[in-house]
Amino acid sequence: MAEAKAERIPGFATLSIHAxxxxxxxxxxxxxxxxxxxxxxxxxxxxxxxxFGLQAFGNIYTRIGNPTCAVLEERVAALEGGxxxxxxxxxxxxxxxxxxxxxxxxxxxxxxxKLYGGSINQFNHSYKNFGWNVVWxxxxxxxxxxxxVTPKTRAIFIESIANPGGIITDIEAVSxxxxxxxxxxxxxxxxxxxxxxxxxxxxxxxxxxxxxxFIGGHGNSIGGLIVDAGTFNxxxxxxxxxxxxxxxxxxxxxxxxxxxNFAFAxxxxxxGLRDLGPALSPFNAFLILTGIETLSxxxxxxxxxxxxxxxxxxxxxxxxWVSYPGLAQDKYHALAKKYVPKGCGAVLTFGLKGGFDAxxxxxxxxxxxxxxxxxxxxxxxxxxxxSTTHKQLSDAQKVQAGAGPDVVRLSxxxxxxxxxxxxxxxxxxxx
Amino acid sequence: MNHDSYPDxxxxxxxxxxxxxxxxxxxxxxxxxxxxxxKYLTERGYRVIPVNPGQAGKSVLGHKIYGSLAxxxxxxxMVDIFxxxxxxxxxxxxxxxxxPKPQVIWMQLTIRNEEAxxxxxxxxxxxxxxxxxxxxxxRLSSEISxxxxxxxxxxxxxxxxxxxxxxxxxxxxxxxxxxxAAAATGPAQKSTPQGG
Numbered sequence: 001m002a003e004a005k006a007e008r009i010p011g012f013a014t015l016s017i018h019a020x021x022x023x024x025x026x027x028x029x030x031x032x033x034x035x036x037x038x039x040x041x042x043x044x045x046x047x048x049x050x051x052f053g054l055q056a057f058g059n060i061y062t063r064i065g066n067p068t069c070a071v072l073e074e075r076v077a078a079l080e081g082g083x084x085x086x087x088x089x090x091x092x093x094x095x096x097x098x099x100x101x102x103x104x105x106x107x108x109x110x111x112x113x114k115l116y117g118g119s120i121n122q123f124n125h126s127y128k129n130f131g132w133n134v135v136w137x138x139x140x141x142x143x144x145x146x147x148x149v150t151p152k153t154r155a156i157f158i159e160s161i162a163n164p165g166g167i168i169t170d171i172e173a174v175s176x177x178x179x180x181x182x183x184x185x186x187x188x189x190x191x192x193x194x195x196x197x198x199x200x201x202x203x204x205x206x207x208x209x210x211x212x213x214f215i216g217g218h219g220n221s222i223g224g225l226i227v228d229a230g231t232f233n234x235x236x237x238x239x240x241x242x243x244x245x246x247x248x249x250x251x252x253x254x255x256x257x258x259x260x261n262f263a264f265a266x267x268x269x270x271x272g273l274r275d276l277g278p279a280l281s282p283f284n285a286f287l288i289l290t291g292i293e294t295l296s297x298x299x300x301x302x303x304x305x306x307x308x309x310x311x312x313x314x315x316x317x318x319x320x321w322v323s324y325p326g327l328a329q330d331k332y333h334a335l336a337k338k339y340v341p342k343g344c345g346a347v348l349t350f351g352l353k354g355g356f357d358a359x360x361x362x363x364x365x366x367x368x369x370x371x372x373x374x375x376x377x378x379x380x381x382x383x384x385x386x387s388t389t390h391k392q393l394s395d396a397q398k399v400q401a402g403a404g405p406d407v408v409r410l411s412x413x414x415x416x417x418x419x420x421x422x423x424x425x426x427x428x429x430x431x
Numbered sequence: 432m433n434h435d436s437y438p439d440x441x442x443x444x445x446x447x448x449x450x451x452x453x454x455x456x457x458x459x460x461x462x463x464x465x466x467x468x469x470k471y472l473t474e475r476g477y478r479v480i481p482v483n484p485g486q487a488g489k490s491v492l493g494h495k496i497y498g499s500l501a502x503x504x505x506x507x508x509m510v511d512i513f514x515x516x517x518x519x520x521x522x523x524x525x526x527x528x529x530x531p532k533p534q535v536i537w538m539q540l541t542i543r544n545e546e547a548x549x550x551x552x553x554x555x556x557x558x559x560x561x562x563x564x565x566x567x568x569x570r571l572s573s574e575i576s577x578x579x580x581x582x583x584x585x586x587x588x589x590x591x592x593x594x595x596x597x598x599x600x601x602x603x604x605x606x607x608x609x610x611x612a613a614a615a616t617g618p619a620q621k622s623t624p625q626g627g
Contacts, residue, residue: 007438010585020576023589026597043598055467057574058598065578073579084580252462260540260563262580
C-alpha cells in the first residue's frame, strides 16, 4: 500500500488550547461545558455492566470521572507528552494516589529532601499511617539516591524545580538510578510546568502537578493531576500488585495487561480515586482549563519579570543573596540551561541581611505583593517561609529545605515589572 | 509500513473498512483483555468471531466459538491475534490460506512478529502490531478521552454519536453533509462514509 502522509505534530500553544477539547458531541458547544452533575444515565443495563466492569469507556459518577475533568486530564497529558492523565482535588491528593498505586505497608520510597514543605510533611508524617516509609536523598549529591535504594524501594520522587529553594534537579541522572533499580521515577513538575520542562523527555515515568499554581495560573482553584508517561513495565518484577496482579475489586482484571501503557493512570483512577475519593470539581476543572489556554504566554512573562526582579535584588545592599537559577552566578545555572532553557519559572528566594525580623517587616510593608501562602498567580506574591509554610519543620529541616530565618520567597506575577520592583523598593526602604 | 508509528489515517481506514473480525486466542473469561475487546467491538457493530481450539463449539454472548480460522464458514476481513509473539507465524499462515484472504492482520498490545508481518504484507494484507483495536477505536472516536487518555487527536469538528445511546461514539467526525448526519444517527456505524 502507499505510505500514508506523516501527520503533523501540533506545537505547545496549539495543544494548550485544543488538546482534549473537541466541540461537545451533543450540543456543539465550543468551549468545554461545565458538566456540573454527580452522575450519568446509562444507555441500558448492559451498558451499565460494561462501564462498571471497565469494559467500556464512559461516565458513571463524578467521583470516578467527569467529562469536564477529562478534558483537563487529556490536555495536561498531551502537554507533558504522557499517555493519560488523572485530575484530582489537589496536588497533595495526586501524590497520595500515586503512592497508593505503588506502595503496600512496609514499602519505601526515596525522595529528594529539598521539596515543597507541605510534601515533606506529608511524606514524613501522614504516610506513616499507611506504612509508607520515606527515605530522604540529597539532590546535590546524586549518589545519595542510589545509596537510599533498598529491595523495599518502590519509587523515587523529585521536583524538577524545587520549591522554594530554586534547586534544579538533574532529572536524567536520577532517572538512570531509577532505571537501574527498576523503580519508577515520579517528578513533581509544578514550578516548571510542561512549557519550561517536560520531565518525561528525561526519563520520568510519572509526573504530578499542583494545578493550583502556574497551570491554572490565576489563583482561583485548587487542583492536582497525575500524568502516566506510559514508560514503566509494571509487570517485570511483580513489585506492583495494584497493576500486575488480578484485582479482586474488578473480578480479577489485571490492569497492566488490560490497559497497557496507560494502566498506571487507570489504576490511580479506578483503585485510588474511586476508593479514596479526592475528586476534582468540574467547575474547578473549567477554570483551570481556561488558565491553561494562555500557559505559554504567561510563563514567558513570568520568567521575564522574575529574571528582572532577581537581577535587581542581587544589587540591593539589604539583600545578602538571591537564589534563582536564571542568574549566571547561580549554583544551578548550568542545570537550568539544560532542563529549563526557556526560563527558570517565577519563584525565587532571597536572604535579608536583617534576618528573621527584616523578613517579617518586608512582608508587612509591601503594597502590590500579596502576603499569602501560594505561588503561581497572575498577582505577585510574597511569603516569609520560616514564619509560615515551613514553621512546622525543625530549624535544621528549614535550612535543608531552603527556608532559613532570613529567607523570603517571591512568586513574581504578570504585572508590569517596573511596578513589581518599585513595590519591593519601597518595602525594603521602609524595613 | 513503519510498525513503530502508524498514522491515524491508516488505523481509521482499517477500522472503517473491516466488518468481520476473527479473534484468535479469544478467552471466554470475563476478566481477560480478549473478552473486553470482543464485547466492545461487538457493541460497536463489528461481527466478531471468537477462535479458540479449547472452546470450539461453545458460544459466548450468542456467538459460536470456532476451533481454527479454517473452520469459520464465512469470509473474514481481519484476523485479530491474542497469542504470544512466538506463536503468531502459524496463525498468519493459516490466515493467508483462507479463501478469500482477509484484508488485515492485527496483533494485540505487546505482540510483534516481523517475519509474520512481512509474509502478510507481501501477500497484500495490511498489518498492525502491538496495538489494541478497542483502544484504537476508543482513541479515534474520542470515547477514550472520557477516561483521561491522550487520544493524540485534535479537531474543531464534533465527534459523531454512534446512534445507540449517548455514550457510544462513531469513528468519524460529523462533517455536516445530510448523508453523514443521517448515517451518524443510524445504528449501523459501518455504513457511514469516511472523512468528515
